[in-house]
Amino acid sequence: MSVSAIRRLILTGLLVAIGIALSFANPTFLSLDNLMTLLQDASLTGIVAIGFTLILITAGIDMSIGAVIAITSMICVNFISYTQLPAYVYIPVALAFGCAIGWVNGFFITHFKLPEFIVTLATRGILAGLALIVAVKDDQGFVKNVFIEDELFLSLGETIGPVYIVTIVFVLLAAATQFFLKRTRAGTNVYATGANPTAARLSGINTDRTLIGVYMFSGFCAALASIFLAARMMTAMPEFGIGSEMDVIASVVIGGTPFTGGIGDIWGTVIGTLFLALVKNGILKLGLSPYIQPIVIGGIIIVVVVVDVWYKAFAEKKAAQAARRKAMQGKEAGA
């Protein structure tokens, strides 16, 4: 069985186990309200994680996602505060801005051959500062967190039936992205670019275009999450999303997409996101100190990665043995 399949099985098992344990410890855990809010939280991280999964498949990294969330929310409140434009006009503008940031990241990475980490760290800094500058101010120049009253915008924070809209969007986006990765040529190119960029280029793939596309998608996802976050909080803050990179990275890595590129998929990320959200909710529900949360998450990452490496070595050993057996037989037949 493949490493990712094994991991998915283990994680799903753990997911159920933790769920059972939590419902014992705290009866409100299994209430519909709690599960739906848990999913709402997970979906916000998850939407960003979907874009980030593609980044990791190309063996890149995007440190700017948190700052994209901040700046996008600022763009929205600026539209809300200073224009009469309806949400269906400025939301696409905000999403396009997220894409544009991704394009800038991708352009610098591909055109100047700069390291992904450095480029996106730089855009992160610039955007975080920019978010404070464009933030809506009161008459004395203090940052004012606008209370959003745009009905259409706020409706994005509502539910359809018991399910939050953001969760529905997350599921649809996950399914579409998974399909894109596995069943389209452009999706295949993403894997090829990450696994072996030279080979991908030699096979006729425009790896630069692929990379730029992936960073644009990551920017888009972060912007999308930002809009839902703002709708949920009914406000936007220049510090939105800053520091959320770690949760996103953790979700994706726990979901089985390694930093080495060429491997990974969206279902893994979905499970990783749910897992992380569950652990966080569990710590809260058990009344444990919130300070242990980063420790627990860090521990989980280490365990997951160690199990991965261990199983991969095991699988490789078996494959090598099989190949050797096969080669030996071939040799006998040939000689």
Next chain:
Amino acid sequence: MATKKWIATALAVCGLACGVAQAQTMKIGYLPSTVGQALTQAWKTGIENTLKGQNVSFQALDAQMKAEIQVTMMDDFINQGYNAIILQPIDAAALTASVKKAEGKGIPVITLNTDTKLPHAACVTMDDEGAGYLVGEQIGKALSGKGNVAIIQSPPGAQAGVEREKGFRAAMAKLFPEIKIVGAQNGQWNKDKAIEIMNSFLQVNKDLDAVFAVNDNMAEGAMIAAESAGRLNKVKIWGFNGQKSTLTLIEQGKITGTAYTNAYNQGATAAKYALDMLSGAKKKGDKTEIVTVPPFAATKDTVAQIKPEERW
């Protein structure tokens, strides 16, 4: 897989049943911006003392100064079926949705110090702007209406800090037009950061006469900086809140004064209000009921009036 599902369902039913059985005790949640401060600790003590002997269980959570976390924790209180929530919103706008959600489920929310944008049960608040004005008056009088002052600010968007600063600036503009505000920087509510900022104020302004830090922690930081620069006797330092350590420093003459509020009393007021809501003694109105706890200018001359049991 099927077995697991079955077990999960069984457990769920079990769990819900338990939940119903326990519903007799009232649950009150307390959610300050962070638990690691003298003020929020004092509120907590005030709340706990009031709830003692009542059939009420009490839970405090730490939002770690992040609005997103505080919103998540509000959701958790709501989903766990708490009967009332005492909240110190990190941001007025960001917590409005959560407060609305709680009130929508019939859970009264009593906010501390920072009001939110939509009506809820009550806001028990220090009069930030008024107290800021009070500090402005005190400094202005002490300087006889002339001199240079600086402000150590709160983070942008932190409403309570912004209100205090507004009140202070209003007093200066209205009463003492000859006093110059020579600097204002964000000390992030934090003592270390305040030391750093005060150092730069002292270097740039050789004749700095007074500094107003919008909370006591930052005032203590400013004091440390001024003391090591040897200018403690030349610079008047005012804080805000009146925590125990600051009051002691005022007695020692190291800090000039602070806008003292009885935080125990404030916490107790909030808790009392919550209990009254639960017992039906108070009903929810159309507007948020604002309960103001009056400030008191504590200086070396007046600090003795604050009794030991009122210090936090």
Next chain:
Amino acid sequence: MSTNGKSELLLECRGIDKNYNGPQVLSGVDFFLRRGEIHALVGENGAGKSTLIKIITGITNRNAGTIAFDGYDVPLEHSKSASEKLGIAVIYQELSLIHGMTVAQNIFLTKEPLLPGLPIIDIKKMNQMAQAMIEKYGFDLKATDVIDRLPIAQRQTVEILKALSNKASLMIMDEPTSSLTATESERLFGIIRMLKAEGITVVYISHRMEEVYDLSDRVTVLRDGKLVSVLEGDEISPAEIIRLMIGRELTADESHHQMVDKSAGEVVLEVNQLSSEGKLKDISFKLHKGEVLGFGGLVGSGRTELMRAIYGIDPYDSGTIKYQGKPYAPTVEKSIASGFGFVPEERRLQGIMGAISITGNIGIPNLDSISNGAGFVSDSKELELSNKAITLLNVKPANPDVLVGNLSGGNQQKVVVGKWLIRNLKLLIVDEPTVGIDIGAKEEMYQTIERLSQEGVAVIVISSDLPELTRLSDRIIVLRKGRIIKEFTQGVVTEEQVLRAASGIVEGGVQ
């Protein structure tokens, strides 16, 4: 593809010039390919073979000259994708497949069959098409095999399938046998002949003269960026090709070398019943002072594993090792301190630090001799040491500050060997010492090994290159499936004998 009315030539390159902002790499090179021939392109490293190929495939652009492919005039601004559209394919030395993807995905990368009218890949159809191709050529593959799990030889067949799926009429193979065992190479030759029978032109680049001799219809020889000669038919012989390539004839008799009994010498290393689960079983041998002991066997027979165990890189389960008569429990640190040298097989991964200068590469394993008691490294001593190694092995360029990654394969290998030579070397283990390096450097490597053995160093040589093994060794041990299957101690050993043993054919039938 019909050849009616078309010229006999598939590719005509005339007067190709190329310089990379500096030295002239190619000057006035003519290169012609006939339809359906197997054409070898040979030359020492740096002769311009790779550059010529890059120009033909559009990876780099020429400065001057004309190229006509199948009647089409290739413009100066050529590109890789344009050459692919023309039907030119390259089977790379550094295999260009995407790991983690299946055979079918690799074959059809960027041209996956789609569902009618939709931008969606028809996975089922893709697998069927791939399987059909595999079966047509009788390869030992499944369309759904994942590349990572295939041995190198099979990955190469995937590359060939990929080229075939591109309707390639010209297939360029750059050192295709460098990672293959003898049998795998034979199978590849069969495939190449099959391609020829289909009318596909194959350009074959190799350092292995016997392959070139066996396979090629014509041979183009390049030297120093110029065309030297084109050989055809009877003109082709290994000796002639080598003469043209290097401009002189090799004097040493390469294929027949007398074994030399050196068992009278002091025993340097004694290995007893060494076993390691799944890798090695009951390996025992003695190595004497000044002896060159060859280890033959197929890839995967346990040769490399044995050396790694002796050197202390990998642990072993049971057995004993004695070094200079004393029991020895190997660790890498101890091995270095005891005067062992190890030149690993994958030099790029294990032997060199490409981003560091020659001086640094030589200095690091010799820190003990160039640092003082407090652990500070003396720059002047380090430089002295690396200059010594450079002179000793004739490293080019003879500049100690050059980054090793920028050296040619042969010179990189010299640096790896040089690391050890400047020590008080007692035992040298070399694993595939001449893979991917040119004839001249190869000869220098042989001379170095011979000189060391004369100086009393005990040498272990692992090689899949049988002429090399028989030429260098005083004694040959052949491993098979982790056991010693045969030891040749005297007389003349032929390549065939070694190969038969390695393949398990010994007196008394197959083992």
